[in-house]
Amino acid sequence: MEAIGYAWSALTTTPAAFAAVGGVVWGILGGALPGISPSITMALLLPFTYTMDPIPAIVLLASTYVGAEYGGSIPAILIRTPGTNAAAATAIDGYELQKQGRGGEALGISLVSGVIGGLIGLFCLVILTKPLASVALYFTPPAYFSLGVLGISVIASLSSGSLIKGLMAGIVGLMIATVGVDPVSGVSRFTYGAPELLGGIPFILVMVGVFAVSELLVQASRPEAKTSGKRQLTIRLPSWAMLRRLRKPQLIGSGIGLFEGCMPGAGGSIAAFMAYNEARRWSKHPEEFGKGSPEAIAAPEAANNTVAGTALVPMLSFGIPGSNSTAILLGGLLIHGLQPGPLLFQRHPDFIYGLYSGLLVANLSLFALGILIITPAVWLVNRPRPFLMAGIFALIFSGIYSIDNTLFDLYLVLLAGLAGYIMRLLGFPFLPLVLGLVLGYLIEANYRRSLLLTGGEHRVFIEDPISLGLLLTALLFVVGSGLRDLRDSRKRMRERDSKN
Amino acid sequence: MKVSLKCILGAALVATASAAAPVAVQAQDYPHDSVTLVTHSRSGGGTDVFLREMVKYLSNYVGANLVVENVRGGSGAKAMAKLATSPADGSIFYGTTPTFINTSLLAEPDYTYKDLMGVTNVFLDPQIVYVRSDSPYADLSAVVEAALADPGSVIFGVTTPGSLDRQVMEKFKALTGVTSPIVTHDGGGELLISVLNGTVSLGIGEIQELTAQLEAGEVRLLTTYTLDRLEDFPDVPTAREQGIDLVINKFRGIAGPSGLPEDILGAWENAIQSVLEDSEFKAWYEAQSLVPFYMGSAEYNAFLEDFAMQQQAFFKEYGIVDD
Numbered sequence: 001m002e003a004i005g006y007a008w009s010a011l012t013t014t015p016a017a018f019a020a021v022g023g024v025v026w027g028i029l030g031g032a033l034p035g036i037s038p039s040i041t042m043a044l045l046l047p048f049t050y051t052m053d054p055i056p057a058i059v060l061l062a063s064t065y066v067g068a069e070y071g072g073s074i075p076a077i078l079i080r081t082p083g084t085n086a087a088a089a090t091a092i093d094g095y096e097l098q099k100q101g102r103g104g105e106a107l108g109i110s111l112v113s114g115v116i117g118g119l120i121g122l123f124c125l126v127i128l129t130k131p132l133a134s135v136a137l138y139f140t141p142p143a144y145f146s147l148g149v150l151g152i153s154v155i156a157s158l159s160s161g162s163l164i165k166g167l168m169a170g171i172v173g174l175m176i177a178t179v180g181v182d183p184v185s186g187v188s189r190f191t192y193g194a195p196e197l198l199g200g201i202p203f204i205l206v207m208v209g210v211f212a213v214s215e216l217l218v219q220a221s222r223p224e225a226k227t228s229g230k231r232q233l234t235i236r237l238p239s240w241a242m243l244r245r246l247r248k249p250q251l252i253g254s255g256i257g258l259f260e261g262c263m264p265g266a267g268g269s270i271a272a273f274m275a276y277n278e279a280r281r282w283s284k285h286p287e288e289f290g291k292g293s294p295e296a297i298a299a300p301e302a303a304n305n306t307v308a309g310t311a312l313v314p315m316l317s318f319g320i321p322g323s324n325s326t327a328i329l330l331g332g333l334l335i336h337g338l339q340p341g342p343l344l345f346q347r348h349p350d351f352i353y354g355l356y357s358g359l360l361v362a363n364l365s366l367f368a369l370g371i372l373i374i375t376p377a378v379w380l381v382n383r384p385r386p387f388l389m390a391g392i393f394a395l396i397f398s399g400i401y402s403i404d405n406t407l408f409d410l411y412l413v414l415l416a417g418l419a420g421y422i423m424r425l426l427g428f429p430f431l432p433l434v435l436g437l438v439l440g441y442l443i444e445a446n447y448r449r450s451l452l453l454t455g456g457e458h459r460v461f462i463e464d465p466i467s468l469g470l471l472l473t474a475l476l477f478v479v480g481s482g483l484r485d486l487r488d489s490r491k492r493m494r495e496r497d498s499k500n
Numbered sequence: 501m502k503v504s505l506k507c508i509l510g511a512a513l514v515a516t517a518s519a520a521a522p523v524a525v526q527a528q529d530y531p532h533d534s535v536t537l538v539t540h541s542r543s544g545g546g547t548d549v550f551l552r553e554m555v556k557y558l559s560n561y562v563g564a565n566l567v568v569e570n571v572r573g574g575s576g577a578k579a580m581a582k583l584a585t586s587p588a589d590g591s592i593f594y595g596t597t598p599t600f601i602n603t604s605l606l607a608e609p610d611y612t613y614k615d616l617m618g619v620t621n622v623f624l625d626p627q628i629v630y631v632r633s634d635s636p637y638a639d640l641s642a643v644v645e646a647a648l649a650d651p652g653s654v655i656f657g658v659t660t661p662g663s664l665d666r667q668v669m670e671k672f673k674a675l676t677g678v679t680s681p682i683v684t685h686d687g688g689g690e691l692l693i694s695v696l697n698g699t700v701s702l703g704i705g706e707i708q709e710l711t712a713q714l715e716a717g718e719v720r721l722l723t724t725y726t727l728d729r730l731e732d733f734p735d736v737p738t739a740r741e742q743g744i745d746l747v748i749n750k751f752r753g754i755a756g757p758s759g760l761p762e763d764i765l766g767a768w769e770n771a772i773q774s775v776l777e778d779s780e781f782k783a784w785y786e787a788q789s790l791v792p793f794y795m796g797s798a799e800y801n802a803f804l805e806d807f808a809m810q811q812q813a814f815f816k817e818y819g820i821v822d823d
Binding site: 039136137138139140186187319327334341344403449453454455 | 572696
C-alpha cells in the first residue's frame, strides 16, 4: 500500500508524468534517426536533468530509453534502415512486409508488441527485482559462452537453402567481431594502427551498411517500378486473430528480453536476434520468416522493449550498467546523489516507486504517441522514389557521421553496404553474418576466460549446470533442424516422384 | 526534498559563478571570456562528471567561463587531434586520464600525447583490491601464500586488458612470483559481478565503483596501492606496508596544446590549487574518495613522460605492442 502511495504522489506532486511523455517523444525521434542510438539520445538530455528533481529527471531518461527502443523500428520497417542496433532484427521481415504494401500493418504489430514487451518488462522489474538480480550472479563465463553458442546454433536452421552459404556468412560475421582490442590479452588485432578500430567495428555501422545501403544500391539499379496496387498510408493495428497468433512470439521475445536485460553485457540487440531465432524455431510457419512474417516483427520488438525495463534490474540493484544506455541512467542517478545498489531500495523507496509509476506512464503513452507519429512517417516514405532515396542517403550518412564526427565511419558503412550488395547478388543470407558479428565477442571472450579460470580444462563447459543446459539445448536444435530438413527434402522428393 | 534543495543551490552557484566571472577577469586578466575543456569521456562518464563538477567552481578561479565539450571517438585520438590543432593561447584544454597516453602508444593516431603538454595534475584515483566479504583472505600476504601453494586456486580479476589495473596485477605477479591466472573483463561492473559470484577470488578497481557494495557489506577492501592509507579507510593497509612495493598513479589532470605561454600556465596552476581548497568542491571530491594531488606544469610533464615510458615498457613486455 505504501508503494502505491509513493507512486501516486510521484505522479501528482512532481512533473514525472510530463517527463515520461516528453521522454518518449524525444526517444522515438532519436531512435528513429539512424546512427543516433538510445544512449546518445539520452546523453543529449542529460545536461538538462542537472537542475531537475531526481524523480522526473530519471523518469525522463528512462522514458527516453523506452521511446528510443521502439523508435528504431520505424525506419527499420519503412526504409530498411535500423535506427538502433536492436531494430536490425525487425528490419528483416518488417521491410519485406513494407515491400508487399503492408508497412502500416508491420508498424502496428511492432508498436503493439513493443508496448506489451515494455509492460511485461516493467511488471517484472517491479515484482521480481530481487530474484532477477541474482540471474546476473548465476551467469559465469562458461554460461555466457554457451549462451552465445545457443544463439549461433540457429544459423543451421536459418540458412534454409544453402547451409554452406549460411555458415560462410556467419564466419565472416565472427571474423569482423575479432577486429579491435583482444578481449583477454589486450593486443590490437586487425586495427592497422587506426585508433578508430581499437574499439572494434560498431554493430550499427555494419547493420546500416548491409541492410540499408545495400537496399539503396539494389533500388538504384532498378528502373522505377509503378507502385503496385494501393499502399497503406496509415498504421493498422493487428486484429484479434492476429493478436492471438502473435501471443507466442511476444511471450518468447519478452522471456528472452527478461533474462538478457538482467545480464550485464548482453543488451537489446542480442535479445532481439535471439528472440527472432527462437520465434522462428517455435513458429507454426517458420517458412514465412525472412519473407514478411508478422511473428518475426513481434518477437524482436517485444524483446528489445522488455530489455528497456529489465536492464534497470542490475543498474538499480547492483549499480552495474549493462549497456551504454543504462550507464547514462547511472550517471543521471549519481548526479542527483542517488547511489544505486542494495541499499537504494531501503533508503529511497519514494524514488523507486516514482520511477516505476513514471515508466508505466511512459509505456502507456508510447502506444498513443506511436499511433500519432506513424502516420506522418508513412506519408514521408510514400514520396516519389528519387527524392526518397536521396533523402535516405542523406539521413543515413548524417546520422552515422554524428556518432563520432568521423569520415572513417562513413567509409565503413559504404564498405559494408557494398559487401551486402555483393552478398545479395550471390544469394548469401544476412542474418548469419549479423549473428556472428553480434555474438562473436561474447563467445570468444567468455571461451577464453573460462579456459583461463580452469587452466585449459574444457570440462568446465559441461560441469557448469547452466552452461550444460544451454549447450544441450543448442545441440537439440541443431539435430532437430537437421532432421526436419531431411524430412522436408524426402517429402519433396516423394511428391516429385508421385507427380512423375 | 533535500536533494532538490541541493540542486537549486547548485544552480544558484553556477549563476553566481558566471556573474562573478567578469570581475575575476579584471582581477586576473585572463585573455579569454570562455574556455573549452575537452574530454574524451561520454556524458555521464567518470571524467565527464568530474570535469563538470570542477568547472562549477573553477570558472571563478580562472576568471573565465569554462565549458566542457565531449569529443569522443578513437579512444581519445579525436580529442588529442582537436587539442593539437588548436591555438596554444589558453582558450582550450584537455581533461587527462591514462587513456590518452595508452591510445598514443597502442595505436598510431595522427596526434599523440607528445603534441600536448601537461598543465597541472589534479587527482590520483586510488586503486584498491577488494574481495567478497566472506573471502578467506585477510590481507595480501594471505593471498600470496595461497597462490604460491596452489596457483589455480586464486584467480585475479581485472577490468579491461589494456587497463592500468591489469598492469598492476601483472607487476604484482612479477614481484611476488605468483603464477595465478589473471582474468580480464569488459569493465568495472562486470568485474564486480565476477567477484560477487565467486568467479574470481579478488578484484582490483576504484572505490567509486564499489560504494554501494561496501556500504551493504557485500565486499571488503584488502589493500590500497597508494603511497599512504586512505583517509576514509584508515584500516586498509597499503601494499607497501605488506612488503609489496607497488604504488599506482591513476591520474586526472589538465593538459593543453604544446607551447602554452608561462602566464597562462601560471594562471591555471593558481586556479587549480585554489579550487582544491574550495570547501564546496572539497566536500564533493572527498565524498568520491578522490585524492587531490597537485603537480605544477614542469613536474606534471615529467610525470607524464615517466608514466608513458612505464606503459611502453609494459606493453612491450606483454606483447601488446610490437617493438
